[in-house]
Amino acid sequence: MPYQRTKDEVEAALADHDYLRAVGSFAMQHSLVSIYSTSTVVRTPDTVLRGRWAGAGDDLAGESLLLNYRTDNARHGFQLGIGRFYEPDAVLTSCHADLEEDLRETVPLPAPKKLRTGLTAAVTTRRSSRELTGEPVSLAELATLLHHAQGNTGELPYGNPADPHGMIKLRTAPSGGGLYPVTLFVQALNVTGLPAGAYEYFPYSHSLKPVRPPGADPVDPLALYRSPDLAIDQAAVVFTFVYNLHHNSRKYGDGGVVFGLIEVGAILQNLHLTRTALALAGCDQGGYDKQRIEQALGLDGHTRHVVHVSIIGQEG
Numbered sequence: 001m002p003y004q005r006t007k008d009e010v011e012a013a014l015a016d017h018d019y020l021r022a023v024g025s026f027a028m029q030h031s032l033v034s035i036y037s038t039s040t041v042v043r044t045p046d047t048v049l050r051g052r053w054a055g056a057g058d059d060l061a062g063e064s065l066l067l068n069y070r071t072d073n074a075r076h077g078f079q080l081g082i083g084r085f086y087e088p089d090a091v092l093t094s095c096h097a098d099l100e101e102d103l104r105e106t107v108p109l110p111a112p113k114k115l116r117t118g119l120t121a122a123v124t125t126r127r128s129s130r131e132l133t134g135e136p137v138s139l140a141e142l143a144t145l146l147h148h149a150q151g152n153t154g155e156l157p158y159g160n161p162a163d164p165h166g167m168i169k170l171r172t173a174p175s176g177g178g179l180y181p182v183t184l185f186v187q188a189l190n191v192t193g194l195p196a197g198a199y200e201y202f203p204y205s206h207s208l209k210p211v212r213p214p215g216a217d218p219v220d221p222l223a224l225y226r227s228p229d230l231a232i233d234q235a236a237v238v239f240t241f242v243y244n245l246h247h248n249s250r251k252y253g254d255g256g257v258v259f260g261l262i263e264v265g266a267i268l269q270n271l272h273l274t275r276t277a278l279a280l281a282g283c284d285q286g287g288y289d290k291q292r293i294e295q296a297l298g299l300d301g302h303t304r305h306v307v308h309v310s311i312i313g314q315e316g
């Protein structure tokens with residue numbers, strides 16, 4: 001039986017050697033093993049930096065650490081994370097990402113319209129517009145918006161190009177590592193040919209999956225997306241951008257969120273340029289109730305986050 005000190009003996013030893021308390025608490029509490037530790041790095045929470053290592057007057061030590069944190073090739077953990085994503089099973093998972101789309105009850109979308117507007121015209125005439133008429137958009141217009149925002153447009157062969165193991169499907173918007181962690185949810189308010197309601201866009205099958213969170217009471221979408229700036233009841237459709245932490249953080253660690261938000265920006269600009277080309281009006285909405293929308297869409301707010309809202313309708 002190994003000798004164990006009593007609590008009193010430990011206290012007495014600590015009184016004689018005060019530094020032991022600091023060492024003990026450092027080891028016990030002040031390092032955080034990330035949930036991605038097998039592929040990433042061990043991080044220190046910023047609250048610890050603030051409390052112990054930052055001077056009393058420096059309230060921004062945690063933010064400073066986070067803003068300056070960079071995942072780069074010099075970090076051993078990052079190399080491991082990247083390495084794992086070039087292994088065959090990980091690449092083949094990307095090849096079969098379409099299997100994640102549960103096609104039961106989905107609404108197939110019509111083929112997207114081809115846009116003839118020149119890029120210069122679309123980029124230079126795009127304006128946020130809050131004047132909406134309340135008239136519907138067509139299902140073809142919605143399909144065109146979704147396809148141009150983040151639809152599938154190409155393939156990358158994996159393995160021998162002459163006899164590939166599989167194809168990774170690529171989209172209109174760039175994505176860190178081709179992992180596509182951003183999903184578009186559609187709240188159809190006034191779309192011809194589509195029952196009003198919430199849907200998730202499935203890019204691989206170009207279809208819409210109705211959202212029915214189990215046990216949740218139906219929420220009035222006008223109350224859910226209400227804004228002091230925008231007449232939501234005059235909009236035809238609300239787009240909600242959702243970032244899925246698990247899709248890219250297993251490769252990029254906590255830096256994955258930055259890549260996810262860059263992708264949101266790319267998809268968003270595609271959406272704005274497409275609605276400009278279709279002569280539709282629209283505006284982004286920064287003021288929204290993240291938790292209430294997540295609840296209504298059946299998202300947990302931990303692994304899947306609402307990160308943006310944008311509305312579109314007919315121009316007034």
Ligand SMILES: Cc1cc2nc3c(=O)[nH]c(=O)nc-3n(C[C@H](O)[C@H](O)[C@H](O)COP(=O)(O)O)c2cc1C
Pocket residue numbers: 126127128129130227229230283284285286287
């Ligand atoms: C992330 C984001 C959030 C926004 N939130 C709102 C908003 O809540 N209400 C609003 O009226 N406009 C909002 N806007 C639109 C901006 O006010 C608009 O883009 C900006 O004034 C520039 O005008 P322009 O888009 O016509 O060039 C938002 C834009 C972005 C990118």
